[in-house]
Amino acid sequence: MRSKAQLSVSQIFTYVIALFIVSFVLIFGYRSIAGLKETGEKADFAQFKSKLESSIKLSKGYGDVSNEVLALPPGYEKVCFADLDNPTAYRFSAHGLISNSLDYVSGGTNKVEKNVFLIQDGGGMDSLFVENIKPRIESESETPTDDPKTEELPNDNPCIEVKNSNIRIRFEGQGDKTAILTY
Numbered sequence: 001m002r003s004k005a006q007l008s009v010s011q012i013f014t015y016v017i018a019l020f021i022v023s024f025v026l027i028f029g030y031r032s033i034a035g036l037k038e039t040g041e042k043a044d045f046a047q048f049k050s051k052l053e054s055s056i057k058l059s060k061g062y063g064d065v066s067n068e069v070l071a072l073p074p075g076y077e078k079v080c081f082a083d084l085d086n087p088t089a090y091r092f093s094a095h096g097l098i099s100n101s102l103d104y105v106s107g108g109t110n111k112v113e114k115n116v117f118l119i120q121d122g123g124g125m126d127s128l129f130v131e132n133i134k135p136r137i138e139s140e141s142e143t144p145t146d147d148p149k150t151e152e153l154p155n156d157n158p159c160i161e162v163k164n165s166n167i168r169i170r171f172e173g174q175g176d177k178t179a180i181l182t183y
Contacts, residue, residue, distance in 0.1 A: 044073035049128055052116070055171050056132055056178045064173030067183050069166050076126075078119040079167050080159040081135035081180050119159075134177040 051070050059066045072079070114127035135158030160167045160182050170183040 041073045044071070045126070048072050049130070053130055055169075056130060056180075059171035059173045059178050060132060060175075061173045062175040064171075066171050068169050068171065070169060072118065072162055072165050072167065074165050075121055076118045076162045076165070077121050078159045078161055080117040080119065081133060082115045082117065082158075083133075083135055084113065084115050132177050134174060134179045136179045136181045 048070055051068075055066060055068050055070070058064070113129045115133060116128050116130050118126045118128075120126070158180065160169060168183055170181050172179040172181070
């Protein structure tokens with residue numbers, strides 16, 4: 001017959017092994033789920049870029065107009081568009097990261113080709129390059145200015161608010177470029 005001390009040691013050993021196995025499964029599972037989430041977000045980002053590029057190509061002809069709803073990965077609050085032919089056309093006063101990036105482009109030493117900026121909820125930013133775009137503000141009366149005395153125009157940058165991880169965007173063909181604006 002076994003003593004109580006021998007029984008206790010074998011139970012403790014069993015619990016330690018079980019705790020080790022459960023911990024290993026939890027850590028491995030967490031890392032796997034986090035990796036899947038990151039991969040899904042990268043896929044959503046690539047799908048957004050692909051859909052944006054195809055919408056621009058389809059609306060490139062002069063007079064072509066299309067309204068689209070583009071899905072973004074979660075965590076973005078705005079999508080802003082810059083004109084690399086004229087990087088100082090809009091001041092992006094509310095978004096210092098964009099202004100700094102475009103100031104670097106207009107400095108001429110190293111051309112950074114990013115013209116679509118996705119502003120994250122926490123203040124971070126992702127960016128990408130899309131060919132043949134010409135951002136526009138919504139009203140002709142609200143034209144951009146180089147006057148440093150002007151504090152801020154009511155709509156001084158071509159940014160689109162993200163609602164429910166989607167943006168509503170209008171593409172207007174101008175022949176060689178596609179104008180981008182909200183609708």
